[in-house]
Amino acid sequence: MNHPEPISALYGQSSEPSTMSRKKIGEVILDLQNISLRFGGVKALTDISFNVRAHEIRAIIGPNGAGKSSMLNVINGVYHPQDGKIFWHGEERKRMEPHMAAQQNIARTFQNIALFKGMSVLDNIMTGRITKMKANFLEHALWFGRARREELEHRQKVEEVIDFLEIQHIRKTPVGRLPYGLQKRVELGRALAAEPSMLLLDEPMAGMNVEEKQDMCRFILDVNDQFGTTIVLIEHDMGVVMDISDRVVVLDYGKKIGDGEPEEVKNNEDVIRAYLGAGH
Amino acid sequence: MLYREAGQFKTSYAADQQLFPIRQDRIGVLVLLAVAFLGVPLLASEYWFSAILIPFLIFALAALGLNILTGYAGQLSLGSAAFMAVGAYAAYNFQLRIEGLPLIASFICGGLTAAAVGILFGLPSLRIKGFYLAVATLAAQFFIVWCLTKFPWLSNNSSSGVISTQKLMLFGHELNTPVEKYLLVLGIVVVMALAAKNMVRSTTGRAWMAVRDMDVAASVIGIRLMPTKLLAFAVSSFYCGVAGALYAFCYLGSVEPDGFSLEMSFKILFMIIIGGVGSIMGSFLGAAFILLLPIFLDVALPFLAELFGLPFASATVSHIQILVFGALIMFFLIVEPHGLARLWQIAKEKLRLWPFPH
Numbered sequence: 001m002n003h004p005e006p007i008s009a010l011y012g013q014s015s016e017p018s019t020m021s022r023k024k025i026g027e028v029i030l031d032l033q034n035i036s037l038r039f040g041g042v043k044a045l046t047d048i049s050f051n052v053r054a055h056e057i058r059a060i061i062g063p064n065g066a067g068k069s070s071m072l073n074v075i076n077g078v079y080h081p082q083d084g085k086i087f088w089h090g091e092e093r094k095r096m097e098p099h100m101a102a103q104q105n106i107a108r109t110f111q112n113i114a115l116f117k118g119m120s121v122l123d124n125i126m127t128g129r130i131t132k133m134k135a136n137f138l139e140h141a142l143w144f145g146r147a148r149r150e151e152l153e154h155r156q157k158v159e160e161v162i163d164f165l166e167i168q169h170i171r172k173t174p175v176g177r178l179p180y181g182l183q184k185r186v187e188l189g190r191a192l193a194a195e196p197s198m199l200l201l202d203e204p205m206a207g208m209n210v211e212e213k214q215d216m217c218r219f220i221l222d223v224n225d226q227f228g229t230t231i232v233l234i235e236h237d238m239g240v241v242m243d244i245s246d247r248v249v250v251l252d253y254g255k256k257i258g259d260g261e262p263e264e265v266k267n268n269e270d271v272i273r274a275y276l277g278a279g280h
Numbered sequence: 281m282l283y284r285e286a287g288q289f290k291t292s293y294a295a296d297q298q299l300f301p302i303r304q305d306r307i308g309v310l311v312l313l314a315v316a317f318l319g320v321p322l323l324a325s326e327y328w329f330s331a332i333l334i335p336f337l338i339f340a341l342a343a344l345g346l347n348i349l350t351g352y353a354g355q356l357s358l359g360s361a362a363f364m365a366v367g368a369y370a371a372y373n374f375q376l377r378i379e380g381l382p383l384i385a386s387f388i389c390g391g392l393t394a395a396a397v398g399i400l401f402g403l404p405s406l407r408i409k410g411f412y413l414a415v416a417t418l419a420a421q422f423f424i425v426w427c428l429t430k431f432p433w434l435s436n437n438s439s440s441g442v443i444s445t446q447k448l449m450l451f452g453h454e455l456n457t458p459v460e461k462y463l464l465v466l467g468i469v470v471v472m473a474l475a476a477k478n479m480v481r482s483t484t485g486r487a488w489m490a491v492r493d494m495d496v497a498a499s500v501i502g503i504r505l506m507p508t509k510l511l512a513f514a515v516s517s518f519y520c521g522v523a524g525a526l527y528a529f530c531y532l533g534s535v536e537p538d539g540f541s542l543e544m545s546f547k548i549l550f551m552i553i554i555g556g557v558g559s560i561m562g563s564f565l566g567a568a569f570i571l572l573l574p575i576f577l578d579v580a581l582p583f584l585a586e587l588f589g590l591p592f593a594s595a596t597v598s599h600i601q602i603l604v605f606g607a608l609i610m611f612f613l614i615v616e617p618h619g620l621a622r623l624w625q626i627a628k629e630k631l632r633l634w635p636f637p638h
Contacts, residue, residue: 076500102502114497116490118558127486131502137511140482141475147482155293194501 026054035084059245076101107196128193329458340567345519351558353512354492359420365540367521368528398517428537556621
């Protein structure tokens with residue numbers, strides 16, 4: 001992941017083309033084959049296949065109701081597709097429960113902020129490291145030995161995430177009191193605290209102003225760049241998607257209508273029709 | 281000016297994570313403990329111990345147990361009194377049937393039995409939430425009381441399930457004065473409150489609160505819902521169970537199953553609502569409020585009546601007492617739904633800045 005340019009070269013420059021040229025994209029780590037998902041008679045996803053390579057930023061786009069969030073929920077085990085196969089690091093994945101995704105180093109954020117409202121920023125991010133903490137409740141009750149040691153060790157890691165996201169000043173604030181943009185950032189922090197190898201972001205920039213979007217883009221690129229985290233993101237802002245993603249998959253009515261590098265997708269007839277309507 | 285953390289710099293995470301990070305709080309708690317352990321036994325009268333302080337501590341412990349389940353893990357329960365009954369009867373039976381079992385050990389066994397029963401009645405929580413779960417825990421309330429009346433073995437074949445607890449023997453010494461009982465209860469309550477505080481400020485508590493606030497996100501993070509909820513039921517019932525054992529052994533001395541009624545469960549629920557849902561200190565404040573207010577009104581109302589020269593009838597006083605009590609609960613729910621603990625927190629925040637407005 002070493003490259004000559006300073007990281008600051010990426011900061012806030014949304015006009016810059018894809019970062020693909022400057023980083024090393026690995027092999028396929030997640031391969032989805034012919035995924036179909038139905039809720040009763042409603043077909044959320046129909047026969048969708050695509051893959052995600054290590055260290056890339058993979059965007060999923062599509063109009064509302066296209067099945068983008070369902071796709072993420074399939075990837076991290078919240079929904080179970082009726083048909084299709086999922087290969088994770090080359091191995092076929094059996095039916096899995098949501099908590100198993102965390103054990104496989106997949107973290108995610110949600111479209112509607114899903115922070116733990118009653119807890120402080122620090123506690124929210126600490127919760128992100130829960131799978132890495134081994135002490136049991138009796139050790140916690142006594143605040144002794146492993147429990148105490150773990151709290152300190154993981155606090156150190158969490159503080160690194162807090163520094164990375166520049167939210168030091170709000171670490172003790174209950175998240176319910178924070179403005180929307182910061183809540184989104186804290187949620188990213190909670191996902192990052194797990195040190196995931198794959199990060200699923202469900203509309204990380206929805207409802208943000210330009211400045212907040214720039215910050216968020218910078219954080220996403222930095223995460224990808226510094227930690228080599230593979231990122232799968234859903235986003236509606238086409239400017240952002242085209243700028244930061246390496247490859248884009250386009251869904252419409254639960255079907256895949258486009259897949260490829262941003263330039264390719266942008267000029268795809270089906271994609272243009274889905275976004276702008278027929279007869280255009 | 282007295283309560284301010286300015287100048288108290290933290291140079292390590294250990295210092296930042298300690299139980300009371302602000303020095304004034306540390307001093308305050310130490311003073312409070314010193315008063316409770318040393319001052320009160322010297323000053324208080326026998327009536328205070330047996331009618332006010334001991335029941336206050338026991339109900340605070342039960343409220344703490346319910347607060348762990350409802351306040352921290354977000355699972356509504358109406359079975360607290362039933363779990364207290366399990367603790368009381370189990371401790372009695374362990375003491376009765378195992379020769380020479382130390383008193384504290386039988387309290388712990390009583391708590392563990394209540395924890396096991398709690399897990400059993402917590403199983404529906406995996407499928408149902410909120411009010412529906414509360415109705416499911418009502419089953420515990422009725423079933424356990426019925427069970428204790430129905431099976432004479434549980435009460436050593438006494439009539440109508442009444443048990444008279446054994447002598448309180450601690451290290452070969454019999455505790456029979458109210459002061460000694462008070463100190464025993466106080467010691468147990470302090471240790472258990474400290475353990476609860478430690479649990480809720482570490483991963484266990486964060487997992488509970490995560491399940492309470494957003495269960496889908498919690499499971500995606502890697503929290504397994506079933507063990508987390510059942511642990512909350514177990515720990516909560518353990519606390520209620522120990523409180524029940526203390527209630528029987530140190531407070532009343534003889535209890536019957538019907539004493540652990542639904543009304544008592546509601547009383548404990550009101551304690552945490554008034555005191556503060558999701559706060560350790562709130563459990564204590566709520567217990568104090570619910571137990572002391574009637575006593576206070578008992579004293580204050582006749583005094584007021586006399587002051588204004590109104591005719592004084594004891595029936596009127598008890599009616600007014602219920603009236604005032606209900607009104608105060610409604611007042612609290614509207615004005616401060618987060619309870620007395622929240623008021624205390626606001627006061628501390630204000631005090632930190634005082635005399636400046638912000």
